[in-house]
Amino acid sequence: MILTLAVVIGVLYALGTYLLLQRNLTRIVLGLVIMGHGANLLLLVAGGPAGRAPLVGAGPESTFADPLPQAMALTAIVITFGVAAFLLALAYRSWMLRADDDVEDDVEDRRIRRRTDEGADAQ
Amino acid sequence: MRVLIPLPVVLPLLAAAISMALHRRALVQRLLGFVVLTVSLAATIAVLVEVRADGPVATQMGAWPAPIGITLVADLFAAIMLVVSAATVLAVFVYAIGSPRTADAALFFHPLYLILAAGVSASFLAGDLFNLFVAFEVMLSASYVLITLGGTRDQVRTGMTYVVISLLASTLFVTAVGLVYAATGTVNMADLAAKIGDLPEGVREGLGLLLLVVFGVKAAIFPLFFWLPDSYPTAPAPVTAIFAGLLTKVGVYAIIRTQTLLFPTDDGPSLLLLAIAGATMLVGVLGAIAQNDVKRLLSFHIVSQIGYMIMGLGFFTVAGIAGAIFFIVHQIVVKTTLFLVGGLVENATGTGALNRLGGLLHRAPLIAVLFLLSALSLAGIPPFSGFVAKLALVQAGLEVDRFVIVGVSLGVSLLTLYSMTKIWAGVFWGAPEEDPPLVGARGDGRLAAPALMVVPTGALVLLSLAIAGAAGPVYNLCREAATALSEPSAYVRVVMGT
Numbered sequence: 001m002i003l004t005l006a007v008v009i010g011v012l013y014a015l016g017t018y019l020l021l022q023r024n025l026t027r028i029v030l031g032l033v034i035m036g037h038g039a040n041l042l043l044l045v046a047g048g049p050a051g052r053a054p055l056v057g058a059g060p061e062s063t064f065a066d067p068l069p070q071a072m073a074l075t076a077i078v079i080t081f082g083v084a085a086f087l088l089a090l091a092y093r094s095w096m097l098r099a100d101d102d103v104e105d106d107v108e109d110r111r112i113r114r115r116t117d118e119g120a121d122a123q
Numbered sequence: 124m125r126v127l128i129p130l131p132v133v134l135p136l137l138a139a140a141i142s143m144a145l146h147r148r149a150l151v152q153r154l155l156g157f158v159v160l161t162v163s164l165a166a167t168i169a170v171l172v173e174v175r176a177d178g179p180v181a182t183q184m185g186a187w188p189a190p191i192g193i194t195l196v197a198d199l200f201a202a203i204m205l206v207v208s209a210a211t212v213l214a215v216f217v218y219a220i221g222s223p224r225t226a227d228a229a230l231f232f233h234p235l236y237l238i239l240a241a242g243v244s245a246s247f248l249a250g251d252l253f254n255l256f257v258a259f260e261v262m263l264s265a266s267y268v269l270i271t272l273g274g275t276r277d278q279v280r281t282g283m284t285y286v287v288i289s290l291l292a293s294t295l296f297v298t299a300v301g302l303v304y305a306a307t308g309t310v311n312m313a314d315l316a317a318k319i320g321d322l323p324e325g326v327r328e329g330l331g332l333l334l335l336v337v338f339g340v341k342a343a344i345f346p347l348f349f350w351l352p353d354s355y356p357t358a359p360a361p362v363t364a365i366f367a368g369l370l371t372k373v374g375v376y377a378i379i380r381t382q383t384l385l386f387p388t389d390d391g392p393s394l395l396l397l398a399i400a401g402a403t404m405l406v407g408v409l410g411a412i413a414q415n416d417v418k419r420l421l422s423f424h425i426v427s428q429i430g431y432m433i434m435g436l437g438f439f440t441v442a443g444i445a446g447a448i449f450f451i452v453h454q455i456v457v458k459t460t461l462f463l464v465g466g467l468v469e470n471a472t473g474t475g476a477l478n479r480l481g482g483l484l485h486r487a488p489l490i491a492v493l494f495l496l497s498a499l500s501l502a503g504i505p506p507f508s509g510f511v512a513k514l515a516l517v518q519a520g521l522e523v524d525r526f527v528i529v530g531v532s533l534g535v536s537l538l539t540l541y542s543m544t545k546i547w548a549g550v551f552w553g554a555p556e557e558d559p560p561l562v563g564a565r566g567d568g569r570l571a572a573p574a575l576m577v578v579p580t581g582a583l584v585l586l587s588l589a590i591a592g593a594a595g596p597v598y599n600l601c602r603e604a605a606t607a608l609s610e611p612s613a614y615v616r617v618v619m620g621t
Binding site: 016020025028032035036038039040042043045046047068069072075076079080082083086087090091093094097098103108 | 191253256257260264267268271274276279280282283284286287290291293294297298300301302304305310352353
């Protein structure tokens with residue numbers, strides 16, 4: 001079971017990384033969300049094998065699943081959810097302002113490109 | 124006294140909630156924020172006094188015992204950082220209220236700013252890796268909104284980069300937390316300090332590197348700094364100032380905390396950290412020299428100065444870490460001041476572009492003096508606080524015979540001075556190449572500067588002068604903090620309650 005999950009985690013990270021390298025903000029958000037899923041699964045796997053719900057009095061303690069990574073994964077899910085929603089709002093705002101949601105080059109990159117263009121023209 | 128420890132986190136959070144509910148009443152919001160931040164500052168000072176006298180203090184939120192529960196722990200390093208950050212947060216808050224055309228008027232500026240303050244304090248107090256992650260996220264979530272508060276085209280463009288990079292680093296952080304838990308079964312740093320030594324060398328190094336990358340993105344070290352100089356300058360002046368002063372330093376704090384507590388080494392100076400430090404300093408300052416805008420130039424300097432802190436840590440001696448802590452304290456105050464002065468210039472003239480400004484020395488002498496004092500301090504000219512901090516670092520470097528990095532750091536100081544001269548010559552000397560739009564001009568040709576903006580800027584300049592004036596006692600305090608970091612047994616004992 002852990003091996004299956006390890007493979008799934010690897011695939012999620014790979015997919016997330018691939019999407020993250022795209023220029024389109026919607027894909028980047030999807031990439032980050034998928035990668036976040038991978039990280040949350042990793043937290044769960046870090047807690048060891050599955051077990052019974054860790055409720056006081058529900059059985060002997062040795063049969064419980066480790067509750068700590070579950071609590072951490074829940075917290076991480078909420079945070080990823082909130083930030084992803086904010087990013088989507090940002091993508092929408094970008095679309096409203098410029099009619100696309102591609103990530104633009106930063107000021108420095110554009111300045112350097114202008115210089116190389118000028119250099120090419122001068123020659 | 125343990126009751127004081129959560130206050131710098133809880134008070135601003137509560138105030139943020141109230142402030143959000145009362146978002147139509149600007150006066151109430153301002154008063155509430157001011158009172159709460161002042162009380163937080165008082166609480167942090169009390170914690171610092173207490174911790175210095177009696178050693179580290181820890182408290183368990185929700186009463187679950189360590190290593191399971193949420194541990195808040197204040198040792199001397201954390202307490203120093205808390206006091207400096209609380210003072211800076213308060214000063215910038217007053218400045219924001221005083222700025223006529225910026226952030227203060229925006230909807231929800233106040234709650235966001237308070238949440239940011241709470242997140243910064245929580246990062247310093249976090250006793251385990253996962254809570255450090257949560258504290259980072261609280262701080263960063265507030266910063267995401269603050270940096271895009273106007274929703275202008277430039278802000279959306281740079282805000283995207285900022286949010287995506289930060290979120291990627293956060294995902295890596297969760298990954299690191301998961302791997303640490305899988306390897307050791309705990310994420311409490313005091314507990315880890317004891318258990319991580321049992322891991323195989325390779326696993327430990329891997330975890331150490333992963334955490335270094337995660338915090339390195341937040342601290343903007345070479346080569347992970349590229350997002351910073353582009354994204355900071357687009358925000359309103361008070362927001363940029365508080366980001367510049369605090370956010371990267373929280374990353375540096377986390378690097379120092381994890382490297383000293385979890386990955387201590389007896390091998391002497393770390394070549395990796397020193398190489399990173401040198402490259403960060405050099406690339407940062409060279410980037411700064413190429414800039415033509417006050418805020419962008421200063422943003423590259425944030426990166427450059429981070430290098431000095433990493434250098435101090437890289438020596439792995441008590442003197443080196445003490446120097447790094449002193450440098451952080453000095454840097455938080457001075458960097459914030461410089462950005463506040465940049466904001467004053469922009470507020471008075473409507474632009475921050477060096478080639479469109481000039482002659483401010485005569486039209487706004489007060490702004491010129493404030494800039495001069497903090498710029499000389501940044502460059503490390505005696506007798507200012509930057510000189511004392513760099514002297515401490517250089518001495519620590521010479522003690523362990525690391526001449527190359529010391530040479531680089533001194534060279535970078537000269538280049539820093541050069542770039543500060545560039546601002547001075549462009550903004551304050553000479554005549555403007557073309558008349559800047561004189562938004563704040565008064566009848567006599569002088570430029571107006573609102574008192575509520577000048578007073579906090581002046582207060583921070585005085586604070587930096589005070590650090591230089593009291594260099595001996597402050598350095599001793601930093602040295603005590605560094606000694607405690609290199610011998611974490613008291614820290615571990617207090618957290619684990621044994």
